[in-house]
Amino acid sequence: MSDSFDKISQQLKSRHRKSARLKYISMGALALAAAFLLVFFADMLNKGLPAFQQALVNVEVNYSEEASTNGRAAIDPEIMSVVSRSVVRVIPLEMRNNPDLLGTTEKRWVLADGEVDQYLKGNRVRLDDEQKATIDQLVEEGQVDLRFNTTFFSRGDSKMPELAGIMSAVMGTVMTMIVTLAIAFPIGVMTAVYLEEFAPDNRLTQLIEININNLAAIPSILFGLLGLAIFINFFGVPRSTPLVGGMTLALMTLPVIIISTRTALRSVPESIRHAAFGVGCSRWQVVKDHVLPLAMPGIMTGSIIGLAQAMGETAPLIIVGMVAFIPDITASFTEAATVMPAQVFTWSGEPDRAFVEKTAGGILVLLAVLIALNASAVLLRKKFERRW
Amino acid sequence: MQTNQLFLIFCSVLLLLGLAAFFVGRSKATRVRASGTSMYAQPDQYAWFTVVATALPAVLVSAVGAFIMLVIGSEIPTFPLLLASLVVAVVGLSVGMMLIRSNFHARKAIERVIVWTLGGAATISILTTLGILVSIIGEALSFFQMHSFWDFITGTTWAPGNSFLASAGRGDGTGAEFGSVPLFAGTFMITAIAMCVAVPVGLLSAIYMGEYAPPKVRGVAKPMLEILAGIPTVVYGFFAAITVAPFIVRVAETVGLDASFNNALAPGIVMGIMIIPFISSLSDDVINAVPDSMRQGSLALGMTKGETIRDVVVPAALPGIISASLLGMSRALGETMIVVMAAGMRPNLSANPLEEMTTVTVRIVAAMTGDLEFDSAETLSAFALGLVLFAVTLSLNLVSVIMIRRFRDKYRVNNL
Numbered sequence: 001m002s003d004s005f006d007k008i009s010q011q012l013k014s015r016h017r018k019s020a021r022l023k024y025i026s027m028g029a030l031a032l033a034a035a036f037l038l039v040f041f042a043d044m045l046n047k048g049l050p051a052f053q054q055a056l057v058n059v060e061v062n063y064s065e066e067a068s069t070n071g072r073a074a075i076d077p078e079i080m081s082v083v084s085r086s087v088v089r090v091i092p093l094e095m096r097n098n099p100d101l102l103g104t105t106e107k108r109w110v111l112a113d114g115e116v117d118q119y120l121k122g123n124r125v126r127l128d129d130e131q132k133a134t135i136d137q138l139v140e141e142g143q144v145d146l147r148f149n150t151t152f153f154s155r156g157d158s159k160m161p162e163l164a165g166i167m168s169a170v171m172g173t174v175m176t177m178i179v180t181l182a183i184a185f186p187i188g189v190m191t192a193v194y195l196e197e198f199a200p201d202n203r204l205t206q207l208i209e210i211n212i213n214n215l216a217a218i219p220s221i222l223f224g225l226l227g228l229a230i231f232i233n234f235f236g237v238p239r240s241t242p243l244v245g246g247m248t249l250a251l252m253t254l255p256v257i258i259i260s261t262r263t264a265l266r267s268v269p270e271s272i273r274h275a276a277f278g279v280g281c282s283r284w285q286v287v288k289d290h291v292l293p294l295a296m297p298g299i300m301t302g303s304i305i306g307l308a309q310a311m312g313e314t315a316p317l318i319i320v321g322m323v324a325f326i327p328d329i330t331a332s333f334t335e336a337a338t339v340m341p342a343q344v345f346t347w348s349g350e351p352d353r354a355f356v357e358k359t360a361g362g363i364l365v366l367l368a369v370l371i372a373l374n375a376s377a378v379l380l381r382k383k384f385e386r387r388w
Numbered sequence: 389m390q391t392n393q394l395f396l397i398f399c400s401v402l403l404l405l406g407l408a409a410f411f412v413g414r415s416k417a418t419r420v421r422a423s424g425t426s427m428y429a430q431p432d433q434y435a436w437f438t439v440v441a442t443a444l445p446a447v448l449v450s451a452v453g454a455f456i457m458l459v460i461g462s463e464i465p466t467f468p469l470l471l472a473s474l475v476v477a478v479v480g481l482s483v484g485m486m487l488i489r490s491n492f493h494a495r496k497a498i499e500r501v502i503v504w505t506l507g508g509a510a511t512i513s514i515l516t517t518l519g520i521l522v523s524i525i526g527e528a529l530s531f532f533q534m535h536s537f538w539d540f541i542t543g544t545t546w547a548p549g550n551s552f553l554a555s556a557g558r559g560d561g562t563g564a565e566f567g568s569v570p571l572f573a574g575t576f577m578i579t580a581i582a583m584c585v586a587v588p589v590g591l592l593s594a595i596y597m598g599e600y601a602p603p604k605v606r607g608v609a610k611p612m613l614e615i616l617a618g619i620p621t622v623v624y625g626f627f628a629a630i631t632v633a634p635f636i637v638r639v640a641e642t643v644g645l646d647a648s649f650n651n652a653l654a655p656g657i658v659m660g661i662m663i664i665p666f667i668s669s670l671s672d673d674v675i676n677a678v679p680d681s682m683r684q685g686s687l688a689l690g691m692t693k694g695e696t697i698r699d700v701v702v703p704a705a706l707p708g709i710i711s712a713s714l715l716g717m718s719r720a721l722g723e724t725m726i727v728v729m730a731a732g733m734r735p736n737l738s739a740n741p742l743e744e745m746t747t748v749t750v751r752i753v754a755a756m757t758g759d760l761e762f763d764s765a766e767t768l769s770a771f772a773l774g775l776v777l778f779a780v781t782l783s784l785n786l787v788s789v790i791m792i793r794r795f796r797d798k799y800r801v802n803n804l
Contacts, residue, residue, distance in 0.1 A: 019694025023600050029592030030601075030609055033668075036661050037616060043631050044623075190509035198503050199510070210789075212513045217715065217785040218778070219722020221749055222520055225774045228756070229523030235458065251516045258513070284499045312620025315724035315749070319756045341622040341725075348626050348729060356630065363623050374618050378611070 044360055044367070051361025054149035054162060055112035055120050057083055057138065061091065063101040068092050075110075082135055082144070084111040086163045111151065112144060114161040114354045120146055123353055152361060156327045157343065161354030164347070166362050168326045172242060172337035173311060176322075179246020179333065180253055180310050185303055187250075188257030195258075196265040197287050216255035223252045224319025232320060240321040240336040248320055249310040256309060260302020264295040297384030304377040308370050314341040340366045391466050398470040402446060402477060406439045409481050413438030416488050429494040437494040440501050441484030446477035524778060527771035534765050535566050540772060543567015546735040546751070548766040566769050568776070570735035574745035578656045578727060579720040581741060585660025586720075587713055590667030597668070598675040599697055610669075617665035625729030628658035633730055640742055647742035650732035656741065659726050663716040670715065674708025674792075675701060677801040707798075711791035718784040722777060724749040748773045 059079050067074035071091030075083055087110060095101050112120075116135055119125045127135075138144040156168030191212075199205040227248030231237045237244045268291050276286040292299075317323070323342045330337040338346070340362060347359040414435035421427055427434075450473040457469075488494075532540070545565040593613070597606050633654035640647035647653075678701050686696040702709070732744030733754060755770035795801075 015692050015695065019692035022694040022697060023596075026592040026596035026600065029589045030596050032589055033593055033616065033661075033664055034609075034612060037612060040619075040627060043627065047630070187509045187512055190506045191513065194503070194506035194510045198506060205510075208510050208513060211517050213789065214782065214785055215513055215516060217718060217781065217788075218520070219718075219724070219749070219781055221722060221724045221752060222524070222774055222778055224756075225752070225771060226516070226520045226523055229527060229771075230519050234523075254513060254516070282495055282499055284502050308618060312618070312622070314620065314622040315728075315753070318724075318728075318753055323757070341620050344626065345622050345725070345729070348622075348629070359626055363626060366620060367623065370618055370620065371615070374614070 044363055047357065048360030048362075048364040050121050051152060051357045051364075052149050053121075053146045054151060055117040056109040056145055056147050057112045057116075058107060058109050058143045058145075059083060060105060060107050061110065062105045063091070063095055063103065065102070068095045068102065078134075081131055082113055082116045082138065084113050084160060084162045086111055086158070086160055109145075109147075111162050114352070116144070117146075117162055118354050118357075120144065121357075125353075152358075156329055157325055157338070157346070158327055161350075161352055161358060164355070164358055166340065166343060166365055168329045169338050169340045169343035169362070170365075171329050171331075172322070172326065172342075173339040175242035175330065175333060175337060176246045176249065176339050177307060177311060179242055180249045181303070181307060183247060183250035184253040184257055184306065184310075188254050188303075188306075189261050189299060191254075192258045192261035192265060193287060193292070196262050197291065198283065212255050212258050215251075216259065219315075220252060220313055221315040221319065223248055224316030226251070227316060227320045238334050240324045240338075241334050242330070242337045243333045244320050245317050245322045245337070245339065246333075248316050249313060252313065252316065253306040253310045256306035257299075257303050260305065261295070261299045264298025264302065265291060267298065268294045297380055301377045301381045304373055304380070308373040308377070311339075311373070312341055312366070312370055314339075314345055317342050318345070340369075394466055394470055398450070398474065401474055402443060405446075405474075405477050405481060406443050409438040409442040409484060410435045412481075413484065413488060416485060420488065420490060425490040427490045428492060433494045433498060434488050434492075437498050438481065438484035438488070440498060441487070442477050442481040444501065445480045446473040449473040449476050520778065524771050524775050527768050528775040530763070531765065531768035531772045534768070540566050540568055542569065544569045544737055546570055548755075548769065564765060566765070566772075568748070568773065570737040571746060571748045571751055571773065572776075573737050574652065574731070574735065575721060575747040575749075577739075577741060577745060578652050578659065578731060578747060579717060581653060581656025582659035582663055582720045583713065583717060585657055586663035586667050586716055589660075590664045590712075590716070591671050591709060593664070594668045594671035594675055595697060595702070598672050599693070599701070613665040613668055616661070617669075619662070621662065621723060621725040622729070624658050624662050625655075625726040628654045628726055628730035632658055636742075645742060648732065648744040650730070650744040651742045652731060652745040653741045655726045655730040658730065659720050659723055662723070662726070663719055666716045666719060667712045670712035671705070671709050674705045674712070674795060677708070677795075677799060678704045679799055704799075705795070707791040707795035711788040711795070714784045714788040714791070718781040718788070721784075722749065722781050724753060728753050748777055752777075 057079070059075055061074050064073060069092060071087040071089060072080060074091050075087060115125045115127055119127055119132065119135060120139070135144060151163060152165045154167050155163060155165030158164040191208075195205060195209065199208075227244060231244050231247055232239055237247070272290050272294065273286050276290045281289065317339060321336075322338055323346055324336045324338055325346070326336060326338045344359055344362045344366060347355045347362060350358075414431050417427065417431035417434035421431060429437075450469060453469040453473075543565060545567045547565045593609070597609055601609065633649055633651060636651060636653050637647045637649055682700055682704060683696055686700040687693070691699070727747045727750050731750060732746050733750065734744055734746060735751075736743055736745050738745065752770040752773050755766050
C-alpha cells in the first residue's frame with residue numbers, strides 16, 4: 001500500500017515539476033519578446049543618436065567677388081579640406097539673397113565635411129594621417145565642435161551626408177497623410193455606418209463584409225501594383241506624388257477604419273436608438289444626432305491607428321515611385337515627394353558610413369512620431385472609454 | 389482656358405448655386421408654413437432637399453461625362469460639359485423649388501439620397517478588390533502571352549537578363565528565363581524560418597498572458613507587444629540588414645560555417661519577431677474565449693495546471709491558434725521591406741539558410757524600380773508574381789477565416 005502511495009507521490013512531484021516548467025518556458029517566451037524590444041531600441045538609439053549632432057568648423061569666410069560664383073574661394077584652401085563641399089553652393093546663394101555681404105569677411109561656423117564628422121564621432125573614416133592631424137589641432141584650438149544638428153531637421157535629402165535632412169520627407173509624409181485621411185476617413189465611416197445601421201442582410205452586404213476582411217489581409221505590395229496600374233497608368237495621376245501615394249495608402253487604410261468604426265458603432269447600446277426612434281427621429285437622424293457622436297471617440301482611435309499604419313508603410317509607395325531623390329521641400333500635391341519610411345529606405349541603400357547614422361536618425365524620428373500617434377490613440381480610448 | 393481653372397470656376401458656381409438653393413428653399417418653406425398650412429417636414433429639411441436637387445444631378449452629369457472621356461479618350465470638350473452640368477443644376481434648383489409643398493416628404497427624399505450615398509461608399513471596397521484583380525490579371529495575362537505559364541510555374545531559373553532591351557527595339561529578348569520556382573523556394577524558406585520564431589514565442593507568450601500572468605504583468609506586456617506590432621517594416625529591414633545579418637555571419641564564422649551577408653536567416657528571424665504580436669494577440673483572444681468550465685472540470689479531475697493547459701485549453705483553442713498562424717504566414721509571404729533590405733537579389737535554389745536567397749516580393753520591387761519600359765517582360769513578370777502571391781495569401785486568409793468561425797460557433801463567442 002505504502003509502496004504505491006510512494007509511487008504516486010513521486011509521479012505527482014514530477015507532474016508538478018512539468019507544470020512549473022511550462023510556466024517558466026512561457027514566461028521566457030514573453031521575456032524573449034521584451035528582450036528583443038530592448039535590444040532593438042538600444043541598437044537604434046546607439047546608431048541614430050549621433051545623427052542629431054553635426055560637426056561644425058569655425059572659419060574665416062571671405063565674401064569676395066569670386067566667392068559669389070564659386071563658394072570654395074571664400075575659404076582658406078588649407079582649411080577647405082575639412083569643410084563641407086556644400087559651401088560651393090551655399091555661400092553664393094547666401095550672397096545672392098543678401099548683396100550687402102559682398103566684400104566683408106566674417107568668422108563663422110560652417111558645416112564640416114562628412115568624413116570629419118564621422119572622425120569626431122570615433123568611426124572609421126577615409127582620411128589620411130595629415131588630415132587627421134589638422135582636425136586634431138583644430139579641435140584643440142576649439143575651432144571644430146559637435147553641435148545639435150539643425151540641418152538634419154530643416155533640409156531635404158542630399159548626396160552629401162552632412163547636408164542631408166529629413167524635412168522634405170516630413171513634409172511629404174504630412175501631405176500624403178492628408179490625402180489618405182481625406183479619402184479613407186469619410187468613405188470608411190460611411191461604409192461602416194451603412195453596414196452597421198442601414199444595410200439589409202442580403203448577399204451583397206455579406207459579400208462586402210467578407211471582402212473588407214480580406215482586404216485587410218492582402219499584402220501591401222499588391223496595393224502598390226493596383227496604384228500603379230489603375231491610378232497611374234489608367235487615370236493618369238502623376239507618379240511619385242503625394243496624391244497617388246495618398247490614394248494608394250487610403251485604399252489600404254480603408255478596411256482598418258471600417259472595422260474599427262463598426263466596433264465603435266456596435267458598442268453604442270440599442271436603448272439610445274430606441275429612445276431616439278421613440279421621439280420620432282428617422283433612422284438617419286438617429287445615426288447622425290445620437291449614434292455617431294457617441295461612437296466618435298472610438299472612430300477617432302481607430303483612424304489614428306490606421307493612420308499610423310499607413311505612415312509606416314513603404315512597399316506600395318516604392319511601386320508608385322515615391323522613393324525619389326527630393327532635395328527641396330515639396331509644396332504641392334502633384335509634385336514629386338518622398339515620405340519618411342521611403343527616405344529611410346533610400347538612405348539605407350547609400351554606401352557611405354555617414355548615411356547609416358542618418359538612416360538610424362530618420363528611424364528615430366519616424367518611431368517617435370508613430371509612438372506619439374499610438375499613445376494618443378490609447379489615451380483617447382482611456383479618456384472616453386464608457387461602460388454602458 | 390486651363391482645365392483646372394475651368395474646374396475651379398465650375399465648383400465655385402455650383403457652390404454658390406447650392407447656397408442660393410438652401411436660402412431660397414428655406415424661405416419658401418417658411419413662407420408656406422407661416423401661411424398656416426401644416427407641412428410634412430421642417431423648413432431646413434426642405435432647404436437641404438433643394439440643395440441636393442441642385443447639386444446632385446449636376447455632379448452626376450459631369451462625373452459621367454468625365455468617365456466617358458476617360459474610357460473613350462478625350463472626345464467631349466470640357467467647357468460644354470461643365471456648362472451643361474451647370475444648366476442641369478439650374479433646372480434641378482427650379483424643380484426642387486416647385487416640390488416645396490405641404491404634402492411633400494422632404495426628409496424621406498433626402499434620406500433616400502443619403503442611404504444610397506452610404507451604400508455607394510460601401511461598394512468601394514469591392515471596387516478595390518476588383519481593381520486589384522483586374523489590374524493584376526490583365527498585366528499577368530499579357531506576360532503569359534510572351535512566356536508560357538507552365539515554364540513560369542515549373543522553371544527553375546529566374547534570369548530576366550536583358551529582356552528589357554527587346555521592348556526598346558534592341559535584341560530580341562530571347563534567353564530570358566522566368567522560372568519562378570527558386571523565388572517561391574526562397575519565399576517559403578524565409579517564411580518557414582519566420583514561423584519557427586513566431587509561432588512558439590507568440591503562442592507561449594499568449595499562454596503566459598492568458599493563464600499565468602498577474603494583471604500587472606499583463607498590463608505591461610500587452611502594450612509592449614503592440615509597440616512591436618507598430619514598428620514599420622522598413623525599420624525591421626534596416627535592423628535585419630545592419631545588426632542581425634552581420635551578427636549571424638560572425639556567429640557562423642566562430643562555428644566554422646560560411647554565411648553570406650544576405651543570408652536568409654536574418655530576414656527570417658526578424659520577420660518572425662514582426663509576426664509575434666499577430667500570433668500572440670489572436671491566440672490570447674482565443675485562449676480567453678475557451679470556457680472556464682473546461683478548466684474547472686480538468687482541475688477537478690486532478691490535473692495539474694500545466695496538464696490542463698496542454699491537454700484541455702490548447703486543443704480547445706486549436707482552430708483559433710491555427711487561424712492565427714495562417715494569418716501570420718500570409719503576412720510573412722507578402723512582407724516586402726524586410727526581404728528587400730536584408731535578403732539577397734540573386735535567385736538561389738538551396739536548402740541552406742545561410743546562403744543568399746531572394747523572394748517573390750523582392751523581385752516585384754526589383755522589376756518595378758528599374759528604368760524599364762512598362763510593357764517589358766520583366767516589368768510584367770512582377771504582375772504574374774503578384775497574381776500568384778494574391779492567390780496564395782487569399783486562400784490562406786480564407787482558410788483562417790473558416791477556422792476561426794468554426795471555433796466561434798463551437799463555443800458561441802461573439803467578439804472574435
